[in-house]
């Protein structure tokens with residue numbers, strides 16, 4: 001396996017001419033090629049990537065400053081609009097769709113010299129926790145190919161774990177960056193809602209969707225965030241970024257108040273995961289953190305709330321795929337109505353249809369009060385509980401997932417069982433707070449993720465603390 005230096009060092013090497021951007025792109029493409037059996041990648045952008053690398057190398061020779069990510073290869077989840085390959089969101093209904101514009105996040109990374117080399121596999125439309133919902137087949141976990149890599153950004157996580165690139169982009173609507181990071185032993189960062197523009201990213205549930213990096217270290221993740229963060233006129237939900245750099249770390253563990261979420265350490269946790277998280281908590285305590293038990297009484301309702309609000313928003317966001325504007329269209333349609341119906345029923349997979357049906361049901365006039373409205377009320381309660389807890393402590397911690405990576409096929413027959421994989425991640429999305437998954441001590445020889453959350457807009461503080469924690473929890 002080929003290893004990568006830190007993103008900072010790679011960019012320095014390219015800028016000083018010590019290595020060429022082209023050799024880095026070739027290294028990434030070769031690593032993708034030799035690991036095809038993991039099915040982490042949907043498409044490569046070989047031509048465009050090599051062309052951009054050559055331009056960067058020429059500019060370096062001409063003495064130009066390239067940027068903070070000079071020549072750094074990366075991989076984007078296939079729900080980002082990127083030039084040079086189709087954007088399918090791993091769904092048959094989008095096969096053949098070439099984006100007419102690029103995602104803001106991609107443009108910002110490219111402006112600093114980064115080079116997108118490939119599009120990663122995912123659960124179709126990011127609906128799922130294992131990549132088993134992909135119309136391109138399941139991604140295998142690099143640590144044990146009989147297991148899932150988590151989802152929905154499973155391809156992005158596997159790609160980083162397989163060292164195909166130093167970092168990848170994912171989206172996190174209910175845990176899709178953190179869960180696969182946890183299952184593959186890497187770092188996954190979900191920023192504060194609104195911190196990174198979602199323009200040019202296929203929408204799932206717009207009130208919780210965020211995008212973020214998957215990387216091997218907190219430092220790399222923070223640098224990538226720093227390049228992407230901040231307001232964008234093309235996404236009205238974006239917020240002002242910090243004036244200081246997200247990768248300018250400061251502070252110490254000593255004296256920080258860390259709330260262990262009681263509801264996250266309860267029944268249903270795999271014993272090995274519990275042990276690993278308890279050990280991490282102990283290590284933080286020995287490093288001087290003040291450990292306090294915190295209770296968020298509405299947390300047990302979070303999963304139910306998420307699986308009402310998320311499908312409601314999905315049912316609305318997926319209505320644009322009508323067979324007329326993007327991707328697949330049923331050719332032998334007898335009328336426009338027939339074309340809408342057949343294009344959607346052939347193009348969408350089972351999980352998208354399930355969510356459209358649930359979402360339409362909970363929004364229907366007869367059931368709106370009983371489901372959607374009630375879910376939004378509990379969501380507000382949850383927000384208030386997080387606000388009060390985070391007024392008492394600096395960070396909330398617990399496991400990222402209740403188990404290590406599960407076996408392929410173990411949860412596919414029972415959607416509820418699959419949804420339970422998200423039980424510890426969805427709350428951060430509903431509330432909008434930043435959350436990171438860090439590799440903790442392994443269990444059964446498989447990775448375990450420690451989840452740390454902070455107040456909205458406290459991304460820099462969270463990343464600085466996570467970097468310190470990263471150094472001591474393994």
Ligand code: GLN
Nearest residue numbers: 126128172173174175176
């Ligand atoms: N697994 C969750 C779901 O299926 C979260 C997905 C995501 O974050 N994109 O909805």
